[in-house]
Amino acid sequence: MFINGKSYSVTQAPETRLIDLLRDHLKLTGTKEGCGEGECGACSIILNGRLVNSCLILVGQIKDEDKITTIEGVEKTTLGRKIQRSFVKAGAVQCGFCIPGMVMASYALLKKKRDVTKGEIIEGLSGNLCRCTGYKKIIEAVEGATK
DSSP states (O other): OEETTEEOOOOSOTTSBHHHIIIIISOOTTSOOSSSSSSSOTTEEEETTEEEEGGGOBGGGOOTTOEEEOHHHHTTSHHHHHHHHHHHHHTOOSSSSSHHHHHHHHHHHHHHOSSOOHHHHHHHTTTOOOSSSOSHHHHHHHHHHTO
16 A cells, blocks of 8 residues: 555554554554544545545555555645645634544545635535534635635
8 A cells, every 4th residue: 555655565454444554553643533433534534536534444445556645645745735824824723633634625625626616615524523613714724725
């Protein structure tokens, strides 16, 4: 498998969750575990171009050729840095726990289409929950990253 562009060969048990591989074994701790049930989006990653919840993926499901991008990989991209700066500028960060997942969802959305509408942003973030605040500033941050 390739994680953030680097090739990895893992020896974890096939029933190991991908989030546990990333955080505990590879020390890519930017991906957070919220609910562990795929409901909150805190553990969002990009797997072969698709936004997915890493708490629901088992290592045994990952193939050698699969490409995984975590928040650590996104933050190295121009678009990822732009999104992060926009989150800070908009004041969209409270406790910060959901932010990696929100940034991942924003990145996946804006990677496909840069001129998104507010409705598309709301839909793109719909799989991510924030327990600290409303979503107004988060939506504004994504809108800011499109400019």
